[in-house]
Amino acid sequence: MRTETQAIVCALRGHGEHGAIVRLMTPEQGLIAAYVRGARGRRMRPVLMAGNVVEAQLSARTETQLPQALIELVHSRGPLLSEPLPAAAIEWATVLTATALPEGQPYPALYQALEGLLDAVEAAPSANGWGAALVRYELLMLSELGFGLDLERCAVTGRNDDLVAVSPKSGRAVSAAEAEPYAGKLLPLPRFAREGGRASWSEIAQGLDLTGHFLLRDVLTDRSRPVAEARERLVERLRRAGGLA
Numbered sequence: 001m002r003t004e005t006q007a008i009v010c011a012l013r014g015h016g017e018h019g020a021i022v023r024l025m026t027p028e029q030g031l032i033a034a035y036v037r038g039a040r041g042r043r044m045r046p047v048l049m050a051g052n053v054v055e056a057q058l059s060a061r062t063e064t065q066l067p068q069a070l071i072e073l074v075h076s077r078g079p080l081l082s083e084p085l086p087a088a089a090i091e092w093a094t095v096l097t098a099t100a101l102p103e104g105q106p107y108p109a110l111y112q113a114l115e116g117l118l119d120a121v122e123a124a125p126s127a128n129g130w131g132a133a134l135v136r137y138e139l140l141m142l143s144e145l146g147f148g149l150d151l152e153r154c155a156v157t158g159r160n161d162d163l164v165a166v167s168p169k170s171g172r173a174v175s176a177a178e179a180e181p182y183a184g185k186l187l188p189l190p191r192f193a194r195e196g197g198r199a200s201w202s203e204i205a206q207g208l209d210l211t212g213h214f215l216l217r218d219v220l221t222d223r224s225r226p227v228a229e230a231r232e233r234l235v236e237r238l239r240r241a242g243g244l245a
Contacts, residue, residue, distance in 0.1 A: 001062070007055075010098040022069065096231070128242070136196075151166070163189055174186055201244060
């Protein structure tokens with residue numbers, strides 16, 4: 001088996017004295033793992049940073065064997081890793097991808113969304129320029145894994161107007177009139193989560209509370225719960241940056 005693909009570096013785990021197993025998000029094959037010789041050496045360390053775009057040449061003798069990869073850098077996001085908030089966003093988006101997705105299954109929409117999110121983090125001077133994209137990526141992740149939220153119509157009336165909250169149990173939207181008797185028991189639904197566009201700091205925080213509830217309940221189960229610490233660091237920094245802490 002030989003293949004060549006562009007990919008986003010998502011995770012790195014040491015293997016042997018100098019090598020590592022690298023998890024890469026690809027456009028057509030989804031998440032793949034491959035062994036990279038010298039991955040922890042001085043030349044390859046800056047290439048294999050999370051969030052970098054690389055060109056990977058993969059080869060294996062059989063389809064069941066862990067492939068070996070030759071990696072070349074296409075685009076580095078290394079400079080962002082010295083900035084606490086962008087670094088936390090890149091860390092979380094890539095670790096979520098590497099942890100939540102099964103290997104070898106194509107998720108082209110998730111690849112495009114991850115690429116767009118990382119581009120937004122790189123381009124925006126402030127997190128309120130990419131916070132909404134992060135929430136939408138998490139919503140898409142939930143949907144692609146079969147845990148999508150129903151934000152189109154009210155769970156009670158079936159209407160699609162004035163939706164302001166989400167049931168933490170069913171993941172279905174609720175209109176303002178129906179949500180009023182349950183104030184404090186429902187999760188706020190920020191408008192951008194349904195309609196797109198930019199979002200305020202408070203709306204981003206609401207969106208992260210919404211997606212975080214379902215990610216922790218349905219995706220980051222006990223085995224993968226430690227990776228949620230990366231998300232906690234990001235949310236805490238976002239709240240401080242927006243004056244919401």
